[in-house]
Amino acid sequence: MEISIYFHIPFCNRRCDYCDFNTYAGLERQIPEYVKALNRELEMVLNNAPTDFKVTTIYFGGGTPSLLNSADYATLFTTIGNSAVVSPDAEISLEANPDSLSDEKITAYRQVGFNRISIGMQSASRFDLKALGRAHTNPSLLASVDGCRRAGFQHINLDLIFGIPGQTLESWQRTLRLALELSADHLSLYSLVIEEGTRLRRLYDKGLLVEVNDDLAADMYETAMEELAQAGYSQYEISNWAKNSDARCRHNLQYWRYAPYLGFGAGAHGFWGSTRTENLHTIQEYMQAVNLKSPAAFPAGCACQSTITMNRWEMMQENLMVSLRLTEEGVSLSRFAERYGVELMEVFPHQLEKNLREGLIEYDEEKDRLRLTYRGRLFGNRVFSQFVSNKVPKGYEHLLAQ
Numbered sequence: 026m027e028i029s030i031y032f033h034i035p036f037c038n039r040r041c042d043y044c045d046f047n048t049y050a051g052l053e054r055q056i057p058e059y060v061k062a063l064n065r066e067l068e069m070v071l072n073n074a075p076t077d078f079k080v081t082t083i084y085f086g087g088g089t090p091s092l093l094n095s096a097d098y099a100t101l102f103t104t105i106g107n108s109a110v111v112s113p114d115a116e117i118s119l120e121a122n123p124d125s126l127s128d129e130k131i132t133a134y135r136q137v138g139f140n141r142i143s144i145g146m147q148s149a150s151r152f153d154l155k156a157l158g159r160a161h162t163n164p165s166l167l168a169s170v171d172g173c174r175r176a177g178f179q180h181i182n183l184d185l186i187f188g189i190p191g192q193t194l195e196s197w198q199r200t201l202r203l204a205l206e207l208s209a210d211h212l213s214l215y216s217l218v219i220e221e222g223t224r225l226r227r228l229y230d231k232g233l234l235v236e237v238n239d240d241l242a243a244d245m246y247e248t249a250m251e252e253l254a255q256a257g258y259s260q261y262e263i264s265n266w267a268k269n270s271d272a273r274c275r276h277n278l279q280y281w282r283y284a285p286y287l288g289f290g291a292g293a294h295g296f297w298g299s300t301r302t303e304n305l306h307t308i309q310e311y312m313q314a315v316n317l318k319s320p321a322a323f324p325a326g327c328a329c330q331s332t333i334t335m336n337r338w339e340m341m342q343e344n345l346m347v348s349l350r351l352t353e354e355g356v357s358l359s360r361f362a363e364r365y366g367v368e369l370m371e372v373f374p375h376q377l378e379k380n381l382r383e384g385l386i387e388y389d390e391e392k393d394r395l396r397l398t399y400r401g402r403l404f405g406n407r408v409f410s411q412f413v414s415n416k417v418p419k420g421y422e423h424l425l426a427q
């Protein structure tokens with residue numbers, strides 16, 4: 026069995042104005058202690074694990090993982106290597122902010138084993154960057170991408186955001202153009218959501234900023250679909266584009282294929298068999314639990330605050346919701362039936378019929394794939410939401426058993 030490992034690094038130099046992630050500014054002095062806690066959690070969980078798996082992807086997300094140095098990562102890689110089989114061609118990714126990278130750091134990350142880097146570009150416009158409260162500038166972005174290329178990173182992703190207050194279609198096109206000029210082999214595009222608890226939300230509530238309207242945001246997304254296709258990128262997931270199949274993010278594919286992964290660190294989530302795990306959120310709570318508590322039953326670690334065991338019906342719905350995001354691969358009907366013991370058409374007849382009729386999904390019989398159409402990509406959330414929180418159909422109550 027192939028599995029993935031996710032590490033959460035919840036440190037940032039400062040909080041961006043749109044960010045509601047589990048991250049903390051000004052606590053960087055705790056990084057050494059946090060890395061020790063990660064090593065301890067990793068050791069305890071992996072030592073409790075069944076032995077028949079191979080780690081094929083490792084991903085450090087945040088927060089700002091580029092605040093840690095390469096020696097911190099070297100200790101974690103050693104711990105993993107001591108307790109698990111890691112595939113020789115494993116994808117090992119690091120999320121990074123341009124302002125926390127230097128040539129020396131990039132080279133050291135590459136030398137310690139990272140082969141993929143995901144850089145938070147967000148926008149080419151300094152007005153957008155200011156509106157988002159981002160600390161970096163374009164020169165630091167260009168220097169980071171150049172440094173990664175010189176250091177021999179095989180795969181570089183750029184994260185971009187559209188729908189930023191004040192952003193126009195023209196400025197979004199300039200952002201896309203710069204991203205294409207930088208020639209990263211992977212692009213992730215996210216539509217800005219003004220989340221509760223953020224500085225942007227406070228400004229919005231006071232009437233000090235205007236949200237981009239839905240039509241303009243949809244135009245921006247469609248423009249990206251067209252321009253990136255023309256530039257030779259394929260949209261393999263609703264928010265992700267890759268230059269070729271090797272450039273696809275194997276770690277995220279694991280999530281979208283509804284396959285197992287372990288999560289380490291504050292607030293990290295895991296998924297194994299039918300169990301979801303979620304760790305304690307704050308750095309303090311997390312480190313205390315790791316240092317004081319004894320190991321829990323696999324796949325939970327000592328910092329796990331909740332485990333949920335799902336029944337087959339819940340898993341089927343969740344599986345559809347995540348896998349339909351894969352715009353080319355979609356969902357294989359035969360694999361679905363094999364995994365859950367029932368045909369998709371039997372249990373979701375109305376949802377499938379409605380979305381097929383409205384031209385939002387299509388079934389490719391030859392490839393045995395159910396997937397979104399071009400139009401469906403524009404209304405993805407509408408499609409996904411129909412496959413969750415459904416009552417189990419009459420006659421299929423056995424799917425509720427765990």
Ligand code: SF4
Pocket residue numbers: 036037039040041044045046048087088089122145
């Ligand atoms: S760098 Fe990323 S994680 Fe950190 S505050 Fe900004 S958006 Fe949030």
